[in-house]
Amino acid sequence: MANIASTTASAGTEVTARALRESVFAGLITLGLFVLFVGLKTDQNIRNELILTQRWGLLAIFVIIAMVGRFLMVAYVQPWLARRKAAKAAAPEVAKEESFFSRNFSRIAIVALILYPPVIVALFGIQGSLKWVDNFGIQILIYVMLAWGLNIVVGLAGLLDLGYVAFYAVGAYSYALLSTYFGLSFWVLLPVAGLLAACWGLVLGFPVLRLRGDYLAIVTLAFGEIIRLVLINWTEVTKGTFGVSGIAKATLFGIKFDASKDGFAALMGLPISSVYYKIFLFYLILGLCLITAFVTIRMRRMPIGRAWEALREDEIACKSLGINTVTTKLTAFAMGAMFGGIAGSFFAVRQGFVSPESFVFLESAVILAIVVLGGMGSLTGIAVAAVVMIGGTEILRELAFLKVIFGPNFTPELYRMLIFGLAMVVVMVWKPRGFVGSREPTAFLRERKAVSGSFTKEGHG
Amino acid sequence: MALETTTMTMTQDPILKVEHLSMRFGGLMAINDFSFEAHRGDITALIGPNGAGKTTVFNCITGFYKPTMGMITMKQRSGKEYLLERLPDFEITKHAKVARTFQNIRMFSGMTVLENLLVAQHNKLMLASGYTVLGLLGFPAYRQASREATELAKHWLEKASLIDRADDPAGDLPYGAQRRLEIARAMCTGPELLCLDEPAAGLNPRESHALNELLQGIRRDTGTSILLIEHDMSVVMEISDHVVVLEYGQKISDGTPDFVKNDPKVIAAYLGVEDEEVEEVIEQIEEIEGGQGGTKQ
Numbered sequence: 126m127a128n129i130a131s132t133t134a135s136a137g138t139e140v141t142a143r144a145l146r147e148s149v150f151a152g153l154i155t156l157g158l159f160v161l162f163v164g165l166k167t168d169q170n171i172r173n174e175l176i177l178t179q180r181w182g183l184l185a186i187f188v189i190i191a192m193v194g195r196f197l198m199v200a201y202v203q204p205w206l207a208r209r210k211a212a213k214a215a216a217p218e219v220a221k222e223e224s225f226f227s228r229n230f231s232r233i234a235i236v237a238l239i240l241y242p243p244v245i246v247a248l249f250g251i252q253g254s255l256k257w258v259d260n261f262g263i264q265i266l267i268y269v270m271l272a273w274g275l276n277i278v279v280g281l282a283g284l285l286d287l288g289y290v291a292f293y294a295v296g297a298y299s300y301a302l303l304s305t306y307f308g309l310s311f312w313v314l315l316p317v318a319g320l321l322a323a324c325w326g327l328v329l330g331f332p333v334l335r336l337r338g339d340y341l342a343i344v345t346l347a348f349g350e351i352i353r354l355v356l357i358n359w360t361e362v363t364k365g366t367f368g369v370s371g372i373a374k375a376t377l378f379g380i381k382f383d384a385s386k387d388g389f390a391a392l393m394g395l396p397i398s399s400v401y402y403k404i405f406l407f408y409l410i411l412g413l414c415l416i417t418a419f420v421t422i423r424m425r426r427m428p429i430g431r432a433w434e435a436l437r438e439d440e441i442a443c444k445s446l447g448i449n450t451v452t453t454k455l456t457a458f459a460m461g462a463m464f465g466g467i468a469g470s471f472f473a474v475r476q477g478f479v480s481p482e483s484f485v486f487l488e489s490a491v492i493l494a495i496v497v498l499g500g501m502g503s504l505t506g507i508a509v510a511a512v513v514m515i516g517g518t519e520i521l522r523e524l525a526f527l528k529v530i531f532g533p534n535f536t537p538e539l540y541r542m543l544i545f546g547l548a549m550v551v552v553m554v555w556k557p558r559g560f561v562g563s564r565e566p567t568a569f570l571r572e573r574k575a576v577s578g579s580f581t582k583e584g585h586g
Numbered sequence: 587m588a589l590e591t592t593t594m595t596m597t598q599d600p601i602l603k604v605e606h607l608s609m610r611f612g613g614l615m616a617i618n619d620f621s622f623e624a625h626r627g628d629i630t631a632l633i634g635p636n637g638a639g640k641t642t643v644f645n646c647i648t649g650f651y652k653p654t655m656g657m658i659t660m661k662q663r664s665g666k667e668y669l670l671e672r673l674p675d676f677e678i679t680k681h682a683k684v685a686r687t688f689q690n691i692r693m694f695s696g697m698t699v700l701e702n703l704l705v706a707q708h709n710k711l712m713l714a715s716g717y718t719v720l721g722l723l724g725f726p727a728y729r730q731a732s733r734e735a736t737e738l739a740k741h742w743l744e745k746a747s748l749i750d751r752a753d754d755p756a757g758d759l760p761y762g763a764q765r766r767l768e769i770a771r772a773m774c775t776g777p778e779l780l781c782l783d784e785p786a787a788g789l790n791p792r793e794s795h796a797l798n799e800l801l802q803g804i805r806r807d808t809g810t811s812i813l814l815i816e817h818d819m820s821v822v823m824e825i826s827d828h829v830v831v832l833e834y835g836q837k838i839s840d841g842t843p844d845f846v847k848n849d850p851k852v853i854a855a856y857l858g859v860e861d862e863e864v865e866e867v868i869e870q871i872e873e874i875e876g877g878q879g880g881t882k883q
Contacts (some may be wrong), residue, residue, distance in 0.1 A: 420722065427728070428704075428711035429718045431697075435705040438694035445648065445686050446706045446775055447679030456718075566698045568736065570752040574698075580757035581696025 144200035151195035155188045163187055231505060238411055242404045251398050258403045260519050263475060266410040267468055269511045272495040273417045273504060274464030279493065280501035281421075281430065282457035283437025283583060285342045287489055288329070288349025292322040292462040294356060294484035296469025301369040301479045302362065311375040311474050315467060322466020323459040325352075330458035334451055349489055356481040368480025375474045377405060406475050413471060417464050418504050424460070426567045433457050434502075434567075438582050491515075494545075498552055500559025501583065509560050514545065599661060601626040601779055601811045602647070602684075607656035609642050609835075616642045617835040620656075624779070624828070626663075629805060629812040631822045633846075634832035635855055640815045641689060643832070644783055647813075648686045649675035660684060662778055680709050685777035687768040689784045689815075695757025699748055699767055702756050703739035706774035711735055742770040746800060762793035766800060773804060780804065782814040786821045794818055798825050823847065831855065 164184040170176050226233065241262060245254040275289045299318040303309050309317075333344050356363050363369065374382060381388050382402035395401065424430040432453045435443050443450055473479045495514050499507030521537040521544070528535050556562060562578030600623040609617040617639045624630040632640050645651040647658055647670055658670040660682045668682040678684050694702050704711070714731030715721030721728035743749040746766040751759060756767060765785055772780055785801070786794040802825055804810050816822045822829060822843065829846040831839040833855045839846050846852055 423722055424718065427715050427718055427721045428708045429715075431701060431705045432708055434697060434701075435694045438696055439692045441650075442688070442692035442694065443705075444650075444675045445679060445688070445692070446708060446771070447676050447685075448705070448708045449676050449680075564696055566701055566753065568700055568704055568732075569698065570700055570736070570740065570749075572753055574753050576696055576698065576755040580755040 140204060141200055144196045144198075147199050148192040148196035152188045152192040155191035156184070159184055159187050234505075234508070235415070239408075242407055246400070246404075251400050255400050255403060258400065258407050260522075261516060262407045263403065263410055264519065265512055265515045266407070266414055267472060267475075268492065268495060268515045269508050270410065270414045270417050270468040270471075271465060271492045272499065272507045272511050273414070273421060274461050274468065275492050275496050276461075276499075276502065276504070276507055277421060277424075277433070277464070278457050278461035279496050280503075280507075281425070281437065282433040282454065284454065284457060285338065286345045286458075286461070287342045287486075287493065288345040288347070288352075289461070289465055289492055290484045290486070290489040291329075291349040291352035292325060292465030293469040293472065293488070294352050294481070295322045295325045295462075296466030296471075297473040297479045297483070298356060298363065298369070298469075299466065300470035300473040301372050304373045305369060305371070308373075311373065311470075315470055318470035319463040319467040322469065323463040325466075326458040326460075326462025327455055329462075330455040334454055346486065346489075349484075349486060353481050353484050356484070363481075366481060368478055368482075370478040372473055372477050372479070374402065374477065375406070375409065406471075410471055410475075413467060420460075421504060429453070429456060431567060491545075494549060498549060498559050500556075500561035500563075500578070502564055502581070503559070503561035506559055506561030513548070517544070517548070599626060600624060601661055602813065603657075603659040603661070604643070604647070605657045605659070607643065607646060607658065608654050609639070609646055609651060610654045615835055617646070617653075620832065620835065620837055622830045622837060622840060624811060624813050626811050627805065627809055628827040629801065629814065629825050630828045630830065631826035631843075632813065632815050632830050632832060633817070633822055634838075638832040639835040640832055641783060642835075644686065644781055644813075644815060646671070647678075648684060648781060649673055649678040660779065679775050679777070683776065683778040684781060685772035685775045685779075686781040687765075687772050687783055687785060689787065691761075691764045691768055693756040693759075693764055693768065695755065697756060698753050699743065699756050699759070700736070700739055700752045702767060702771050703742060703774045704735055706771045707735045707738065710776075738774060742773050745773075745803060746770040747796070762789050762796075765789065765793075765797065769797075769800065769804075773808070773810070777810060780810050780812045782812065782816075784815050784817060786816055786818040789818075791820075794821055797821065801825055 164180055166178045166180055168176055168178050242254070242258055245257045245262075248254070249257060271289070271293060274292075275286065278284050278286045278289070296318040299321045300311070300314045303314050303317065304311070329345065329348050333341055336344055357365055359365075376382070382399075382405060393401075421430075425434070432443065432448050433456075435446075435448065436450060436453055436457075440450055443453070472483070476483075491514065495510045496507055498514065499505075499510035518538075518541050521541055524537045527537055552560070558578035563575035564578070564581050565575055566573060602624040604623070605621050607617055607620045608615065620639075620643065622630075632643060634640050642651065646653045646656075649670060653671050656671065660668045660670050662668070662683060668678075670678055670682060670684065673682060679686075694705060697705070711728075711731055712718070715728040716725065740749065740752075743752055746763075746769065748759075748763060748767055748770065751763065756764065759767060765788075769780075769782065769785060772782075782801075786797055789797060798821060801812060801814075805812060814822075814826070826843055829839075829841065829843050830837060831846055831849070831852050838851045838855060839849045841849075
């Protein structure tokens with residue numbers, strides 16, 4: 126017993142000695158690297174002469190950080206990692222009973238979302254809840270719906286589409302233009318916008334049927350830009366960069382959400398506030414999302430959904446089994462585009478204003494990033510990714526306290542893309558197949574076993 | 587027994603008739619004026635040295651290539667005839683009922699074994715689901731059809747002895763099982779002619795014996811005719827009723843396994859001949875050709 130204790134103690138001193146040695150090396154390397162970069166600085170004095178400023182203090186800080194960092198790494202972090210690895214290897218693989226939470230995750234999430242507006246109103250008051258319902262609730266749900274729509278094209282059918290925002294734009298402008306020119310109601314135009322976007326999906330689908338992978342991505346990217354440029358340049362109809370404003374709001378069975386006598390607030394005897402409309406929109410987009418999820422889940426279990434996934438796995442094998450790959454691809458494009466279009470018309474009714482600026486390539490990239498981060502094909506993973514990505518960006522706006530640390534000129538929103546990129550790199554290193562990398566089979570004989578991500582293919586376009 | 591079936595089937599009508607098939611890739615004549623017939627209920631083997639054009643013939647039959655010249659006629663049990671060279675690739679499986687497997691296995695590796703077999707029943711299920719619309723609305727017709735499809739899949743899984751792995755991803759199966767799965771998947775399309783491109787490639791003797799039994803079972807139980815490319819002579823000679831030999835895109839021999847086995851042209855094509863023997867062999871061949879010419883009307 127004492128023997129073992131002494132050996133561990135000697136091992137401990139050995140590690141500490143090694144850590145000290147390595148920290149000295151790290152310090153020397155840092156000194157060598159930074160002595161000219163940090164230790165000396167060229168400056169101009171009043172007579173415009175070049176002078177050398179010496180910053181030994183700063184250099185010392187750099188060196189100390191490197192030394193301490195290396196010491197902690199070698200002495201504590203590395204042994205800890207090694208111990209954890211050994212413990213993991215030693216412990217036999219225990220069949221983990223899934224917790225109640227993870228088994229019923231989607232049900233809990235839906236209930237939470239339905240309860241979200243009343244809880245927020247109770248917590249923050251009627252006016253205070255506006256931001257939480259609108260910026261966090263509606264904004265995230267729009268992206269959830271868009272990403273679920275794109276998931277059909279990219280995640281299931283394996284067709285890389287970089288111009289998905291085009292369908293979003295088609296939906297938004299369909300509602301904006303048809304309601305301003307013809308005065309049609311939102312409820313009529315919602316399916317119409319979906320159908321129009323689906324038609325555009327087919328229009329895009331036909332020329333790209335023969336393309337795969339990178340080529341497909343480039344053409345879809347170009348298609349997205351074409352739609353945006355048409356919206357900018359067709360000024361007689363779309364009013365160009367000025368955009369379409371004053372778009373009619375949605376109504377609930379003919380009840381308007383305004384301050385008039387027969388508006389929602391007056392009818393319900395509630396104080397006049399814009400928050401009711403936002404809450405109504407929240408439930409509307411929640412409903413649309415649920416429809417999207419329902420249709421996607423149902424379709425995956427139908428021959429068409431299986432054909433999409435088979436197409437992603439191997440197109441030639443699909444042909445040999447008598448599957449018409451042309452119609453299969455086109456339906457995938459059309460279905461994805463339809464959900465994009467419906468989300469677009471919802472976007473128009475929520476903003477009350479659409480302009481081509483909302484439909485830039487960055488939006489396509491963000492939606493695609495959500496699909497990839499979430500794990501291609503997994504609805505739950507994608508929803509989580511949308512919350513992280515879009516919610517994360519919104520939270521950056523709330524971090525005003527950072528100004529105290531970084532000075533008054535610091536605006537956290539400007540670092541959005543940087544953090545976005547970092548987050549993506551981290552997630553992709555940690556979970557290369559996205560949050561949910563495994564695939565849920567659509568049929569089973571005895572037990573439903575998730576298919577590991579290492580077997581599924583990403584599709585070749 | 588084997589002789590009996592051959593004599594019996596020889597009198598039957600051909601299921602597949604390939605006439606004057608030629609396929610040119612640029613300056614290369616991959617297949618040159620190739621004709622043969624596969625008889626209904628037979629196992630027909632297409633053999634030949636590497637690069638002889640066997641897979642090209644397959645690709646022409648199953649629509650992956652459009653032949654430069656020639657006619658490929660598929661005659662179904664109902665008497666309906668299809669000209670395969672005119673059909674788009676997927677319709678050859680869908681309407682003409684010709685299914686195929688591939689030399690390098692093409693699985694849907696991220697889908698389970700059962701799903702692979704359900705994908706193969708796409709057209710039938712598509713119809714039952716009212717082209718997705720009725721199925722989406724939850725009509726019972728689709729549920730019924732889906733149950734039947736699972737039953738059919740189960741039937742073939744049992745035949746291919748894969749039933750225990752039904753819920754595993756196809757990519758997780760060992761090589762031999764993947765080969766069997768590919769055949770089971772092709773059978774789920776309900777074909778009348780099954781084209782197998784080197785089904786025994788990479789199998790050990792035990793696995794290739796199991797494969798023989800599977801193929802003979804398919805022929806016996808469903809009456810499906812089989813056309814196969816194979817290098818493994820133990821498979822070819824044991825199960826096929828009719829062998830066609832191809833070299834440099836041309837047919838050099840055609841007949842029963844025993845006939846082909848002893849044909850000097852086939853032996854020369856496979857083993858090659860030494861320089862001093864060339865003339866001898868040519869003489870022999872000419873002799874035989876003269877004899878054959880007489881029998882061949």
